[in-house]
Amino acid sequence: MPLLFPLTEFSVSPSFSVGYTISLVNGSNPCEGRVEISSSGGRGTVCDDYWDLSDAQVVCRQLGCGSAVAATSSASFGQGSGSIYLDDVNCTGSESSLFQCRHRGWGSHNCAHSEDAGVVCSVGYTISLVNGSNRCEGRVEISHSGGRGTVCDDYWDLRDAQVVCRQLGCGSAVAATSSASFGQGIGSIYLDDVNCTGSESSLFQCDHRGWGSHFCAHSEDAGVVCSVGYTVNLVNGSNRCEGRMEIWHSGHWGTVCDDGWDLNDAQVVCRQLGCGSAVAATSSASFGQGSGSIYLDDVNCTGSESSLFQCGHRGWGSHNCGHSEDAGVVCSVGYTISLVNGSNPCEGRVEISHSAGRGTVCDDYWDLRDAQVVCRQLGCGSAVAATSSASFGQGSGSIYLDDVNCTGSESSLFQCSHRGWGSHFCAHSEDAGVVCSGTTHLTLPQA
Numbered sequence: 001m002p003l004l005f006p007l008t009e010f011s012v013s014p015s016f017s018v019g020y021t022i023s024l025v026n027g028s029n030p031c032e033g034r035v036e037i038s039s040s041g042g043r044g045t046v047c048d049d050y051w052d053l054s055d056a057q058v059v060c061r062q063l064g065c066g067s068a069v070a071a072t073s074s075a076s077f078g079q080g081s082g083s084i085y086l087d088d089v090n091c092t093g094s095e096s097s098l099f100q101c102r103h104r105g106w107g108s109h110n111c112a113h114s115e116d117a118g119v120v121c122s123v124g125y126t127i128s129l130v131n132g133s134n135r136c137e138g139r140v141e142i143s144h145s146g147g148r149g150t151v152c153d154d155y156w157d158l159r160d161a162q163v164v165c166r167q168l169g170c171g172s173a174v175a176a177t178s179s180a181s182f183g184q185g186i187g188s189i190y191l192d193d194v195n196c197t198g199s200e201s202s203l204f205q206c207d208h209r210g211w212g213s214h215f216c217a218h219s220e221d222a223g224v225v226c227s228v229g230y231t232v233n234l235v236n237g238s239n240r241c242e243g244r245m246e247i248w249h250s251g252h253w254g255t256v257c258d259d260g261w262d263l264n265d266a267q268v269v270c271r272q273l274g275c276g277s278a279v280a281a282t283s284s285a286s287f288g289q290g291s292g293s294i295y296l297d298d299v300n301c302t303g304s305e306s307s308l309f310q311c312g313h314r315g316w317g318s319h320n321c322g323h324s325e326d327a328g329v330v331c332s333v334g335y336t337i338s339l340v341n342g343s344n345p346c347e348g349r350v351e352i353s354h355s356a357g358r359g360t361v362c363d364d365y366w367d368l369r370d371a372q373v374v375c376r377q378l379g380c381g382s383a384v385a386a387t388s389s390a391s392f393g394q395g396s397g398s399i400y401l402d403d404v405n406c407t408g409s410e411s412s413l414f415q416c417s418h419r420g421w422g423s424h425f426c427a428h429s430e431d432a433g434v435v436c437s438g439t440t441h442l443t444l445p446q447a
Contacts, residue, residue, distance in 0.1 A: 022062060022098055024119055026077040028145040031065035031121040034077035035098075037085050044083030046098075047111035048073035053207075054093035055101065056119040062097050065121035067204040070211030072118035079113040087111055120211060122204040127167060129224055131182040133250045136170035136226040139182040140203075142190050149188035151203075152216035153178035158312070159198035160206065161224040167202050170226035172309040175316030177223035184218040192216055225316055227309040232272055234329055236287040238355045241275035241331040244287035247295050254293035257321035258283035263417065264303035265311065266329040272307050275331035277414040280421030282328035289323040297321055330421055332414040337377060339434055341392040346380035346436040349392035350413075352400050359398035361413075362426035363388035369408035370416065371434040377412050380436035387433035394428040402426055 020039045027033030035046045056068035087109035091101035125144045132138030140151045161173035192214035196206035230249045237243030245256040266278035297319035301311035335354045342348030350361045371383035402424035406416035 020099065022059060024059070024063065024065075024077075024121075025080075027118075027120070029124045031060070031063065031123040032069075032077075032119065034075070034080055034116050034118045035059060036080060042082055043080070044085035045080035045113060046089060046117040047084055047087035047109050048115045048117040049088050049109075049111065050090060051117040055089050055091045055098070055117075056121075057093045058091045058095045058098050058101060059119045060121035060123075063121065064123075066123040067121065067202050068119065069122050069125055069204045070120040072120065072211070073115065075114050075116040075118075077116075077118040080116050081113065083107065084109045084111050084113070084116075089117075122202060125204065127164060127203055129164070129168065129170075129182075129226075130185075132223075132225070134229045136165070136168065136228040137174075137182075137224065139180070139185055139221050139223045140164060141185060147187055148185070149190035150185035150218060151194060151222040152189055152192035152214050153220045153222040154193050154214075154216065155195060156222040160194050160196045160203070160222075161226075162198045162310075163196045163200045163203050163206060164224045165226035165228075168226065170228040172227040172307050173224065174227050174230060174309045175225040177225065177316070178220065180219050180221040180223075182221075182223040185221050186218065188212065189214045189216050189218070189221075194222075227307060230309065232269060232308055234269070234273065234275075234287075234331075235290075237328075237330070239334045241270070241273065241333040242279075242287075243328060244285070244290055245269065245327045245329055246290060249295075252292060253290065254295035255290035255323060256299060256327045257294055257297035257319050258325045258327040259319075259321065260298050260300055261327040265299050265301045265308070265327075266331075267303045267415075268301045268305045268308050268311060269329045270331035270333075273331065275333040277332040277412050278329065279332050279335055279414045280328075280330040282330065282421070283325065285324050285326040285328075287326075287328040290326050291323065293317065294319045294321050294323070294326075299327075332412060335414065337374060337413055339374070339378065339380075339392075339436075340395075342433075342435070346375070346378065346438040347392075347434065349390070349395055349431050349433045350374060351395060357397055358395070359400035360395035360428060361404060361432040362399055362402035362424050363430045363432040364403050364424075364426065365405060366432040370404050370406045370413070370432075371436075372408045373406045373410045373413050373416060374434045375436035375438070378436065378438075380438035382437045383434065384437050385435040387435065388430065390429050390431040390433075392431075392433040395431050396428065398422065399424045399426050399428070399431075404432075 024033035056071035129138035161176035234243035266281035339348030371386035
């Protein structure tokens with residue numbers, strides 16, 4: 001229906017709205033029903049022309065009823081009587097009162113009470129996960145005084161699951177499941193085409209097709225797996241901060257496939273375990289093959305996540321791997337850096353020590369930015385020189401890092417990118433060194 005008046009020319013001013021109250025009537029509780037406006041002059045309704053979830057959101061906020069679940073039309077809560085006060089209401093959704101929204105003009109309408117608008121707010125509606133092994137996984141069900149219903153899996157993804165897990169206090173989303181993976185529900189299907197950004201605090205704040213509107217059967221019921229009840233460990237290493245990636249769930253261990261596995265992914269695991277920075281992301285079952293399930297594949301972290309379960313992946317339990325591709329992680333806890341063969345502890349050949357022994361760093365691409373990180377890490381001031389060609393003598397044993405590329409702002413050498421732990425094209429004649437400003441007398445070694 002075309003608008004007969006510019007919306008910007010008509011609104012109820014704050015002073016005019018004083019003495020007017022909004023309520024919801026004919027619902028099962030005060031937070032759902034037909035929208036009615038009351039004043040000393042009587043009661044009136046709102047027409048459903050252009051009535052949508054943004055308008056309902058404002059009403060729910062105004063009434064302290066949580067988020068909007070539905071904006072209803074066609075007198076779904078019965079027809080009112082008397083005046084129709086508002087028509088062509090157009091809220092942005094951020095207003096604190098319906099009277100702040102644009103509309104056709106007070107009392108101006110081309111409606112009958114058969115078009116009375118209604119609202120369903122989230123107060124009185126609860127979300128739960130059922131048929132899982134714990135309260136933090138299962139089929140998504142919505143309960144209210146009128147019964148229970150499910151959510152359709154059309155467009156259901158990890159962002160939607162993230163909102164459900166947050167709403168339930170269940171940590172991060174591990175998986176958004178489809179095709180009634182936790183069994184088929186019964187009764188109504190309340191939501192379809194759910195589209196969350198992932199930042200909402202409630203599923204009811206997400207866009208959807210409309211309350212009760214769907215093209216689904218219960219064979220498409222959506223589910224969620226949240227991280228509560230799942231733990232991450234590193235096994236088969238020399239300490240708890242290195243080893244094969246394993247995930248514990250419901251009495252079973254499973255592994256992670258190394259497809260796409262890199263230092264960003266390892267960084268998240270080390271942070272999650274309180275194990276410092278990632279030294280290496282290992283592949284090809286370098287810490288031995290696991291057994292049982294492979295839970296994650298194609299993991300894709302940015303490196304800033306606080307949990308592995310916040311990272312993108314192929315889908316829980318979906319993979320094209322064998323255990324010969326089990327991923328591993330080496331974290332910096334248990335690894336120390338020192339400078340040796342210099343005149344004091346703040347200059348010398350860079351050496352890395354851990355329980356398995358000592359090793360050096362290759363000088364390929366080694367520069368002052370890399371040296372700056374080492375000096376900062378050791379509390380030795382600023383970098384004066386990044387030395388090459390074993391200027392502080394050749395080390396022995398392993399060469400742990402090559403092609404080190406720091407930005408200079410890192411707090412640890414282990415946060416810098418590199419070729420891969422133990423991967424190199426060097427000999428000890430190329431061992432890297434550092435001279436830091438935290439010395440009394442600087443004596444630069446001869447090349």
